[in-house]
Amino acid sequence: MGGLAVLAARMVARAGCKGKAAVALLLVLLAPAAGLAMETRELAVETRQGPLTYFIEVARTPSERSQGLMYREELARDHGMLFDFGQPQHVSFWMKNTPLPLDLLFADAEGVIVRIHAQAEPFSETLIPSGQPVRYVLEIIGGSAAERGIRTGDRLTLGN
Known part of the structure; x- marks a missing residue:
């Protein structure tokens, strides 16, 4: 450290x-x-090719969500952060103080991915809107959604 x-x-x-x-x-x-650190859980992304497992940190509180993945310099391909807003709402993200490119997967209350913003630019202060009310946003390493075949319509499922 x-x-x-x-x-x-x-x-x-x-x-x-x-x-x-x-x-x-x-x-x-x-x-x-x-x-x-925040609560850590296992999450499956149910894709058309089968489930993909991720090990995620869950950001539930306003302070956890505001910190997000800022200042992280590495993120394993099968790791990420899930932002849980408790109920569907319009949300926007930015990449301020985030040195890694990220894919943002926006999901509704049932966990269905409704929008993917691929390769968010590191350190950018440009807002990335959800486009519709969402309950969840999953951040994973940039480019991995396309690489692993994740598409809109796929579903996020939290493990125990």
């Missing part, structure tokens, strides 16, 4: 944070590495 701590300290310094604000920012940046 030493390298991550140094990177976090540099980010705090660049942000000009001091005192309590600096401590709060460091906690947000280091929480995943310190074992304070």
Whole structure:
């Protein structure tokens, strides 16, 4: 974690944070590495070719959703983050402070993928809208949705 701590300290310094604000920012940046990560679950994407298994972090709270995958420099092909908004609603995402290209899979309350935004540009502040009310958004490494045959109409199923 030493390298991550140094990177976090540099980010705090660049942000000009001091005192309590600096401590709060460091906690947000280091929480995943310190074992304070979000709930981890198994998720299946039911495709036309068969199920694909992902190991995901679940972001349910506003603070977990606002952090998302920011500052992550790697993400395994079979890992991702599921944003659960509790009920269907229009949502928008951006890639600010996210160095990885990501595919965003927008799904309705039944888990059916209704939109895929492929290869979201790292660090972009351009909003990526859901286009319709969704309950879930699954972020996976950029390009893997097409590579693994994931399409609209496929279904997300959370394991226990």
